[in-house]
Amino acid sequence: MMDRYKIPRTKELEFGGPLGAMILLFLMPATVFYLLLTCRTEQASVLNFPPPLPPLSTLWSPHTFLLLLAWVGLQAALYMLPMGKVTEGIVLRDKSRLQYRINAFHAMGVTALVVGAGLAAGLRLSYIYDHFLQFAFSALLLAFGLSFLLYFKSLFAPETTLAPGGNSGNPIYDFFMGHELNPRIGSFDLKYFCELRPGLLGWALVNMAMLMKETELRGSPSLAMLLVNAFQLLYVVDALWNEEAILTTMDIVHDGFGFMLAFGDLAWVPFTYSLQAYFLVNHPQKLSLSMAVGILLLNGLGYCIFRSANSQKNTFRRNPNDPRVTGLKTIPTATGRRLLVSGWWGFVRHPNYLGDLIMALAWSLPCGLTHVLPYFYVFYFTVLLIHREARDEHQCLRKYGLAWQEYCRRVPYRIFPYLY
Secondary structure (H helix, E strand, C coil): CHHHHCCCCCCCCCCCHHHHHHHHHHHHHHHHHHHHHHHHCCCCCCCCCCCCCCCHHHHCCHHHHHHHHHHHHHHHHHHHCCCCEEEECCCCCCCCCCEEEECHHHHHHHHHHHHHHHHHCCCCCCHHHHCHHHHHHHHHHHHHHHHHHHHHHHCCCCHHHECCCCCCCCHHHHHHHCCECCCEECCEEHHHHHHHCHHHHHHHHHHHHHHHHHHHHHCCCCHHHHHHHHHHHHHHHHHHHCHHHHHHCHHHHCCCCCHHHHHHHHHHHHHHCCHHHHHHHHCCCCCCHHHHHHHHHHHHHHHHHHHHHHHHHHHHHHCCCCCCCCCCCEEECCCCCEEECCHHHHCCCCHHHHHHHHHHHHHHHHHCCCCCHHHHHHHHHHHHHHHHHHHHHHHHHHHHCHHHHHHHHHCCCCCCCCCC
């Protein structure tokens, strides 16, 4: 009876298959350290390759590793507290539904109080800047360690719980993509926890540490630093406030929890998304009031598109009869669901990605136009979202068939109107 619920072998391999996965296992950490080391140089030029490499022994610090574990432990403890509501995820292949506690916003509030109390007691948050490479190295070790534990655990998991995209039979590929879809220890969902908590909140904490370091060096934070902190904090707060929405994302629904997501959540997000703030500590920029207002408006535009599009989609998914979306045009599908074909989703196929990229540009502009390095996030995120959009297209075509073809005919532009 359970055989029909088994996850079939993954036929369509991504990222170039096992060889691509092996390369990315080294390339992703190397990219993080290349960016951080280059950012520390006076020129901060991406053409100076390789940047000055520190001795490996200087990257390992038991103290920073324990501090990182304490941070993750704090977030895990807050995740387990009976705060917030409990909701169900999507229906799984075996017709079951997992339960999730929605309390990330509560955890952020408690974390803010803990950090605030620490600052009042004399905590020197700029310690994070002073030992940034050691923290990044510790996060790398943690991500690898967690990935090995996840893969080992997946070998004993029921076949019905494996990930559709990480069940190739090749250990390197499955280790990278994630062999088990929703690995749990009791009720503790490891993927769901890592998706928003330690890395995303860690990103906001790192940005604050950069602001504190700049204040120590120059007496007050610059307008550019304040803008970067404010923009990215808004993004983090928005993600935590709308935590329930991630239950329908590809990361949760389709991707297993392996090195790709573990490293992304624990190392890539806090140590590359904070690159603009890290850059500004050593390369201060002066912004005129008019430039600041222009950048502020650009970020506001991106955020409005991003939030409105996501809210429209999530409202429609939860209740198509909600008065806020009942007037929108739709296309019926063979699955019984309907596809939005008006509103933001009639403008381009992925308006949330468009808003995301506009915000990415606004986050980088406070760093000036003389260096390419702080714009890494813009380039990387463009590639990431185009790749993710291609994955979405493939999944939707397979799921909705002719209805998706009709949607693509009526909404020809994928992300950028009149361009792509």
